[in-house]
Amino acid sequence: xxxxIDLSLVDWSRGQFALTAMxxxxxxxxxxxxxxxxxxxxxxxxxxxxxxxKRITKFWMNLxxxxxxxxxxxxxxxxxxxxxxxxxxxxxxxxxxxxxxxIEGIMAFFMESTFIAxxxxxxxxxxxxxxxxxxxxxxxxxxxxxxxxxVANAWMQNPVGMRFNPETARNExxxxxxxxxxxxxxxxxxxxxxxxxxxxxxxxxGISAWFxxxxxxxxxxxxxxxxxxxxxxxxxxxxxxxxxGAAKDIAKxxxxxxxxxxxxxxxxTGAPLMIYGFFSGSDEERLKEPKEDNFAFNxxxxxxxxxxxxxxxxxxxxxxxxMLYGNDEHNILSFEERIKRGHxxxxxxxxFKDAEKNGNTTxxxxxxxxxxxxxxxxxYMKYFGYGTYYDPDPQKLxxxxxxxxxxxxxxxxxxHIMVGLGTLFVLVFLLLLFYTMKxxxxxxxxxxxxxxxxxxxxxxxxxxxxxxxxxxxxxWVIQDMMNTRMAVSQxxxxxxxxTFWLFAITFVGLAIAEVKIMLxxxxxxxxxxxx
Amino acid sequence: xxxxLSHLALQEYWWVLVSILGAVLVFLLFVQGGQTMISCLGKTEVERTMIVNSLGRKWEFTFTTLVTxxxxxxxxxxxxxxxxxxxxxxxxxxxxxxxxIQAVSYExxxxxxxxxxxxxxxxxxxxxxxxxxxxxxxxxxxFFSGSQFSVSEMxxxxxxxxxxxxxxxxxxxxxxxxxxxxxxxxxxALLYFMNDIDDDTIIERxxxxxxxNAGAFLVFFLTFVVWLMLRDGFAVNPDTGEVYMEPYKYFxxxxxxxxxxxxxxxxxxxxxxxxxxxxxxxxxKGIWYAGIGTVVTVLALFFLAGFxxxxxxxxxxxxxxxLTIQNASSSHYTLTAMSYVSLMIPFVIAYIWYAWRSIxxxxxxxxxxxxxxxxxxxx
Numbered sequence: 001x002x003x004x005i006d007l008s009l010v011d012w013s014r015g016q017f018a019l020t021a022m023x024x025x026x027x028x029x030x031x032x033x034x035x036x037x038x039x040x041x042x043x044x045x046x047x048x049x050x051x052x053x054k055r056i057t058k059f060w061m062n063l064x065x066x067x068x069x070x071x072x073x074x075x076x077x078x079x080x081x082x083x084x085x086x087x088x089x090x091x092x093x094x095x096x097x098x099x100x101x102x103i104e105g106i107m108a109f110f111m112e113s114t115f116i117a118x119x120x121x122x123x124x125x126x127x128x129x130x131x132x133x134x135x136x137x138x139x140x141x142x143x144x145x146x147x148x149x150x151v152a153n154a155w156m157q158n159p160v161g162m163r164f165n166p167e168t169a170r171n172e173x174x175x176x177x178x179x180x181x182x183x184x185x186x187x188x189x190x191x192x193x194x195x196x197x198x199x200x201x202x203x204x205x206g207i208s209a210w211f212x213x214x215x216x217x218x219x220x221x222x223x224x225x226x227x228x229x230x231x232x233x234x235x236x237x238x239x240x241x242x243x244x245g246a247a248k249d250i251a252k253x254x255x256x257x258x259x260x261x262x263x264x265x266x267x268x269t270g271a272p273l274m275i276y277g278f279f280s281g282s283d284e285e286r287l288k289e290p291k292e293d294n295f296a297f298n299x300x301x302x303x304x305x306x307x308x309x310x311x312x313x314x315x316x317x318x319x320x321x322x323m324l325y326g327n328d329e330h331n332i333l334s335f336e337e338r339i340k341r342g343h344x345x346x347x348x349x350x351x352f353k354d355a356e357k358n359g360n361t362t363x364x365x366x367x368x369x370x371x372x373x374x375x376x377x378x379x380y381m382k383y384f385g386y387g388t389y390y391d392p393d394p395q396k397l398x399x400x401x402x403x404x405x406x407x408x409x410x411x412x413x414x415x416h417i418m419v420g421l422g423t424l425f426v427l428v429f430l431l432l433l434f435y436t437m438k439x440x441x442x443x444x445x446x447x448x449x450x451x452x453x454x455x456x457x458x459x460x461x462x463x464x465x466x467x468x469x470x471x472x473x474x475x476w477v478i479q480d481m482m483n484t485r486m487a488v489s490q491x492x493x494x495x496x497x498x499t500f501w502l503f504a505i506t507f508v509g510l511a512i513a514e515v516k517i518m519l520x521x522x523x524x525x526x527x528x529x530x531x
Numbered sequence: 532x533x534x535x536l537s538h539l540a541l542q543e544y545w546w547v548l549v550s551i552l553g554a555v556l557v558f559l560l561f562v563q564g565g566q567t568m569i570s571c572l573g574k575t576e577v578e579r580t581m582i583v584n585s586l587g588r589k590w591e592f593t594f595t596t597l598v599t600x601x602x603x604x605x606x607x608x609x610x611x612x613x614x615x616x617x618x619x620x621x622x623x624x625x626x627x628x629x630x631x632i633q634a635v636s637y638e639x640x641x642x643x644x645x646x647x648x649x650x651x652x653x654x655x656x657x658x659x660x661x662x663x664x665x666x667x668x669x670x671x672x673x674f675f676s677g678s679q680f681s682v683s684e685m686x687x688x689x690x691x692x693x694x695x696x697x698x699x700x701x702x703x704x705x706x707x708x709x710x711x712x713x714x715x716x717x718x719x720a721l722l723y724f725m726n727d728i729d730d731d732t733i734i735e736r737x738x739x740x741x742x743x744n745a746g747a748f749l750v751f752f753l754t755f756v757v758w759l760m761l762r763d764g765f766a767v768n769p770d771t772g773e774v775y776m777e778p779y780k781y782f783x784x785x786x787x788x789x790x791x792x793x794x795x796x797x798x799x800x801x802x803x804x805x806x807x808x809x810x811x812x813x814x815x816k817g818i819w820y821a822g823i824g825t826v827v828t829v830l831a832l833f834f835l836a837g838f839x840x841x842x843x844x845x846x847x848x849x850x851x852x853x854l855t856i857q858n859a860s861s862s863h864y865t866l867t868a869m870s871y872v873s874l875m876i877p878f879v880i881a882y883i884w885y886a887w888r889s890i891x892x893x894x895x896x897x898x899x900x901x902x903x904x905x906x907x908x909x910x
Contacts, residue, residue: 065638065908072591073634076598077627080616083605084624087617088687094609095861102606103872105599110879113591114886120908121588126889134886165862169685170609172862353684489617490689499624506631513639513646520644 012496013085013488016503018470020077022463023507027071027514029462032146032193033200034064035139037231039132044227046132056220059526060204061135063518065120070514077503078149085496089477089487095172096162096179097152104148112141146196147189154185156478157469158253164381166352166371171481184249191242194235195465198425201232202451202458205432207522209451212442220526225436233429239422244308251309251317254479256404257472259320260411262305265294267319267327273304276416283408290321320408324401335386335401342387345380385481406474414467421461428454533870541866542856543838545607548873550833552600553671554826557712559593560667561723561818562586564716566633566660569653572724572736579653580641580900580909585727586720587637587910588890592883594634606869610859611844614688618680619670619696626666633659637910661713665700668712672705674836675759675781677845682852691848704762707755714748715802715825722809722818729894738810745806759835760785765845767855774842774850784839791834798828 038061045053079101083090090097118126118134126134155161161178162171173179205228208221250258258264263279264271265286277298279286286294303313310317318332326334348370355363370376389400428451435441441448475483533541565586573579605612616623632655639645640652647655678699679691692698699705721737721744728734764780767773777783785792805821808814837843842853860866893899900909 066642069635069638072594073631076594076630076634079598079601079605080623080627083601083612083616084620084627085617087613090605090613090617091609091686091688094605094612095865098602098606098609098612098861099865099869101602102599102869105595105602106872106875106879109595109598110883113595114883117588117591117890118886121890123908125892130889168862173865173868176864176868349685357684489620490687491617491620491695492693495620495695502628506628509647510631510635513635516644516646517639517642520642 006493007485009491009493009496010484010488012493012500014484016085016496016500017078017081019500019503019507020074020081021470022466023511024071024074024078025462025466026459026511027067027074028146029196029199030067030203031064031071031142032196033198033231033235034060034067034203035135035142036197037200037204037227038064039135039139040227040231041224042132042135046128052219052223055526056223059220060224061119062521065116066514066518066521068116070510073510074507083489085489085491086477086487087489089482092170092482092487093156093478095170096155096159099173099176100148100152100155100179104145108141108144108148110141111137112145115141143193146193150189150192151180151185153469154182154188155179156476157188157473158182158184158249159478159481160184164371164377164384166349166368167356169349169353183245184253187242187245187249191239191246192465194238194242195422195462197235198232198239198422199458199462201228201235201429202425202454204228205232205429206452206455206458209448210522211525213445213448213452215442217525218442222436222441225432225441229429229433229436232425233433236422236426236429240426243419243422247308248311254473255318256320256323257406257411257468258309259318259323260406260408260472261415261468263294263408263412264305264317264319265290265321267317267322267330269306269316270303270314271305271309271317272300272302273308274412274416275299275301276420277412279409279412283405286408287320287402287405320405324405335404336397338383338386339389339397339400341380342383342385343390344387345384346387346390348380383480385476385478385483385486388483388486403475406472411468411472414464414471418461418464418468421457421464425454425458425461533867536867536870538860538863538866539857541863541870542607542860544870544873545603545860545866546833546837546843546856548876549600549603549607550830550837551826552596552603553833554829556593556596556600556667557715557829558719558822558825559589559596560664560712560716561719561822562590562593563633563660563663563720564713564718565720565723566656567713567717568720568740569656572733572740577897577900578730578733581728581730581733581895581897582724583637583640583653583656584900584910585724585895590633590637594630597630607861607866608854608856608859609861610682610686610688611854614680614682614854614859615670615678615844618688618690619673619678619699620690621694622666622670622696622699625662626670629659629662629666633663640910660716664713664716665706665709668709669700669705670696671712671832672702672708672755673699674833674843674845675762675764676702676704677765677847677853679848680846680852681848682846682854704755704758707751707758711748711751711755714744714751717744718748718806719818719821719825722805722821725809726815726818727891727895729896741806741809745810765842765850765853767840767842767853769840772855772858774845774853774855776850780841781835784835784841787839788834791831791838794827794834795831798824798826798831800824802828 038057041053041057041060045057115134115137118131119138122131122134160182161175162173165172205225208224208228211217211221262274263277277295279294280296306315306317307313316330318327318330322330322332324335326332326337348367352364352367355367389403391397391400431447432441432451435444435447473479477484477487565582569579569582573582636652636655640649680688681691682688718741721741724737725734760782761779763776763778766775766777766780785795801824802821805817805824808820809817837856842855844854846852
């Protein structure tokens with residue numbers, strides 16, 4: 001089915017998707033959080049009638065607008081890229097994935113784009129309350145946009161609520177609510193959006209700290225810090241809480257991702273969580289030559305990974321090798337066996353299609369029955385995607401097994417950087433609030449510098465978060481069902497290379513423009529309303 | 532409610548919804564049309580600012596409608612989505628690039644220290660207006676002229692020409708619709724400016740431009756329609772699903788669906804009336820006639836492509852690989868679930884209408900554009 005696919009096409013298509021997604025995600029989290037922060041500030045203005053709060057609102061709203069435009073620009077590519085570069089995937093899951101995308105357009109995008117116009121152009125055209133409502137609806141619309149695409153992403157990590165239809169050779173939705181409310185989707189939505197709130201809060205307190213460091217607009221800066229810190233602190237706790245939920249979910253549905261995030265090659269009971277560490281040797285070497293200790297340096301906390309994964313310090317967490325080669329004691333099926341079973345499922349589908357074409361009704365019906373038989377589905381169809389790695393030569397098959405391990409080093413570092421930074425932000429918000437309440441914030445220059453430098457760190461945390469989520473699940477586009485090789489559009493590698501570079505150049509140009517405009521507006525300060 | 536409908540009824544319902552989105556999108560392309568005339572209608576800085584701001588308060592509707600059009604197609608007819616986007620790669624990529632550079636241009640154009648400079652952002656808007664309209668029109672024309680793709684038994688599609696969609700733009704039939712859409716967008720933009728901008732000089736210039744652009748639109752539109760009525764079309768045998776060529780298929784569809792015929796004629800008349808009102812009278816209402824006329828006409832064209840046993844995305848490589856609303860659609864369950872979501876559409880239209888009215892309550896004029904002490908946001 002996919003034997004002849006050029007691997008460089010897959011890599012360039014992945015590169016292009018990663019480029020657009022990561023670039024898009026530079027701007028989206030700020031939109032998600034700053035929308036609410038602006039709406040909160042405007043609420044205070046409407047409640048108190050104090051024009052100082054209007055000035056504050058308009059300053060941050062102005063930055064919101066600059067950031068929003070580029071987020072929109074990059075968002076459109078992502079939606080269409082599912083079709084342009086991943087057309088086989090689009091068909092395979094279109095019945096499920098398309099629905100959230102269409103709902104997103106109907107419900108969220110229009111809400112966002114309608115009310116943002118009122119937000120910017122309506123100050124002297126509509127009533128104060130209608131304007132405030134519009135600001136809230138813009139923020140809610142932005143977050144609703146995130147809901148549906150994250151539901152779709154969560155479904156790819158943990159496909160639920162569907163069944164495979166052999167006649168159309170695709171997955172079809174059976175239960176919309178199961179797709180929408182799967183724990184993976186709920187955790188992903190809350191974890192991702194609240195992490196956006198944290199980034200936006202860091203952005204607000206960091207820029208306010210810059211004003212304080214330059215002894216400019218101090219009232220404005222302090223008021224902004226209070227709103228940013230409180231909002232940020234609440235959001236950070238939500239991020240931690242949902243992060244814990246996400247980890248348990250990963251342990252259940254994507255154990256390979258969890259093992260990679262922690263560099264756990266050999267499963268154990270009371271598995272340790274690494275505070276940080278550095279591997280010895282490359283990913284490939286560690287896979288091919290098993291060693292007692294895979295780290296050159298690490299700080300482990302005993303039992304913590306077991307607790308994180310299963311809520312029990314003494315529980316067992318499977319390692320990469322247990323999954324690759326199986327573990328009878330813990331009832332873990334080897335990847336080699338999964339590949340063989342996946343191959344059976346794929347062959348059955350082929351035979352079914354042949355029977356359909358040749359009009360062999362008896363065979364057609366008997367094979368169709370298999371796709372409705374729960375036991376067969378659980379034994380073979382569950383591993384459908386693994387079949388792509390099948391090779392009749394046992395040696396080659398053994399070698400193919402290793403392709404099912406994600407890049408461990410990237411997953412490990414991304415995960416630990418994300419978690420470490422999240423913890424740092426709690427401290428930053430707490431300290432900022434403490435010193436602001438004590439009215440000593442403008443004199444605590446070291447903290448102001450920390451707040452300012454937290455801005456790039458918050459962006460780093462966002463990017464690493466997505467790296468864990470997406471690199472950690474490789475090679476799957478849809479967990480256990482479809483890998484990147486099967487999903488890609490049949491176009492020339494040269495075409496994708498060309499568009500990759502065109503995107504890269506366009507994005508860099510736009511990013512330079514955005515940052516320059518943003519910095520100029522920040523330096524102008526709130527006095528002129530940021531205009 | 533929707534559960535009890537047949538799969539075909541749901542497919543038809545979603546074809547109507549997708550068609551409505553497409554039709555509204557073509558109307559909203561007036562933003563793109565206007566972007567191609569910023570410098571010829573605005574000779575001074577403040578005139579250009581008025582024009583840009585008149586469009587700038589609406590560009591997101593067009594953009595969002597395009598995205599929703601794509602999303603709705605993905606959800607309801609995923610095989611079209613995967614076949615067309617993954618196959619006609621270059622056409623869609625060119626359209627995408629044209630829209631990326633638009634999205635930032637309004638917000639960044641007059642900002643200090645904006646890296647590219649004001650004129651570059653205006654050029655971005657021009658490029659978006661030119662390419663966005665022509666290529667979208669060309670892509671839609673392939674609904675009638677067909678494309679060279681194949682679909683395997685596993686429903687995996689493949690484009691069979693190395694140009695990956697660019698070949699569509701070299702076909703004069705397709706191009707005639709592309710150019711008709713381009714000039715229609717300009718006509719609608721001129722009528723919109725007459726409605727939205729309070730400036731005699733701009734209105735005067737717009738009136739003059741309207742004559743030329745309306746003429747060009749009519750030439751290309753009539754070329755397309757005559758060609759469409761005379762050409763063979765892609766018919767589907769409803770019993771066997773077999774696709775075959777039928778002479779005068781789209782003319783037959785028009786006659787076979789009197790409602791669509793009436794819609795088509797009514798739409799065209801409304802567009803012409805809107806243009807006439809714009810040229811000959813002092814009324815500002817031309818955009819409403821032409822706008823509604825555009826929506827109704829495009830809707831009729833989409834119905835011609837998808838209904839009356841017609842393949843809406845034909846394959847000239849292998850007729851039997853052609854896509855119909857039946858073989859390209861989502862499952863009964865998904866269409867049902869989405870149909871419930873579609874019940875929100877009137878509510879969405881209502882709030883868009885309300886917000887649009889509240890922003891357009893006062894026409895754009897020089898005073899508003901040059902006022903820096905007020906609360907207004909000027910691009």
